Amino acid sequence: MSRDSLEDVYRRRGSTRWQDRLGRLLAPPAPYVMNPTEPKDFPLGRWNLYIGGAGRRPAGYVNLDLFAVAGVDVAADAELLPFGDNVFQRVECDAVLEHVRRPERVMEEIARVMAPGGYLHLVTPFCHPFHEYPKDYRRYTLDGLKELAGGFEPVAEGWRTGPTATLLVIAIEYAKLLLPWRAWRGLVHGTLGWLLFPLRYVDLWLLRTGRAGRIGNHCYLWVRKRE
Numbered sequence: 001m002s003r004d005s006l007e008d009v010y011r012r013r014g015s016t017r018w019q020d021r022l023g024r025l026l027a028p029p030a031p032y033v034m035n036p037t038e039p040k041d042f043p044l045g046r047w048n049l050y051i052g053g054a055g056r057r058p059a060g061y062v063n064l065d066l067f068a069v070a071g072v073d074v075a076a077d078a079e080l081l082p083f084g085d086n087v088f089q090r091v092e093c094d095a096v097l098e099h100v101r102r103p104e105r106v107m108e109e110i111a112r113v114m115a116p117g118g119y120l121h122l123v124t125p126f127c128h129p130f131h132e133y134p135k136d137y138r139r140y141t142l143d144g145l146k147e148l149a150g151g152f153e154p155v156a157e158g159w160r161t162g163p164t165a166t167l168l169v170i171a172i173e174y175a176k177l178l179l180p181w182r183a184w185r186g187l188v189h190g191t192l193g194w195l196l197f198p199l200r201y202v203d204l205w206l207l208r209t210g211r212a213g214r215i216g217n218h219c220y221l222w223v224r225k226r227e
């Protein structure tokens with residue numbers, strides 16, 4: 001995706017223009033439910049880092065992104081974090097590692113800026129359509145994600161969004177592929193989104209079966225920097 005169109009996406013997230021508000025009002029519900037058993041309550045410290053929050057304002061975090069758009073406190077590449085060592089008590093890196101050129105380098109940087117004993121939350125897609133922010137390089141299984149975070153102490157792991165989320169996002173994306181016109185793709189996205197979203201609740205059962213990872217949508221890993 002070009003830098004311009006990506007920055008437009010970020011701008012629309014918080015825009016108060018009536019066209020953008022109407023778009024948000026008519027947008028279908030998300031085709032996924034979050035796994036209710038995913039832990040969320042690891043302690044925040046005085047300084048916490050949110051990587052990749054363009055267009056958002058995550059409370060309690062320094063928000064770092066490649067793009068200097070609304071909500072971003074620090075515009076920088078996660079491969080070279082502009083912070084000193086041992087600063088952040090908690091780091092969020094949600095749906096970012098598939099977009100960076102060198103994920104190992106990002107992990108080294110995160111380990112460097114985290115305070116000993118601090119918590120890191122990683123979320124990555126496994127079965128998910130190609131999406132450029134601004135590039136899309138890879139997918140992760142839970143094993144792949146744990147390997148990448150091998151220097152940290154594992155705390156919790158699992159699937160954030162399940163097989164039905166995969167089915168729905170792929171079905172909607174497939175239908176859009178068949179249509180050559182952008183307006184039609186928008187219409188089919190909205191229509192199928194509204195028609196199919198109730199199926200997302202099947203994941204509340206599938207995520208409990210232990211089989212969700214066969215075609216899971218996004219996996220998560222909580223790890224701790226050793227003291």
Ligand SMILES: C[S@@+](CC[C@H](N)C(=O)[O-])C[C@H]1O[C@@H](n2cnc3c(N)ncnc32)[C@H](O)[C@@H]1O
Pocket residue numbers: 051052053054056064065066067076077078079094095096099100101133134
């Ligand atoms: C899929 S979005 C993440 C969504 C985010 N977790 C949220 O809830 O809004 C990926 C984000 O990572 C940012 N990003 C991509 N590569 C990056 C890099 N090398 N350094 C910092 N941010 C990056 C993108 O600009 C984008 O905002």
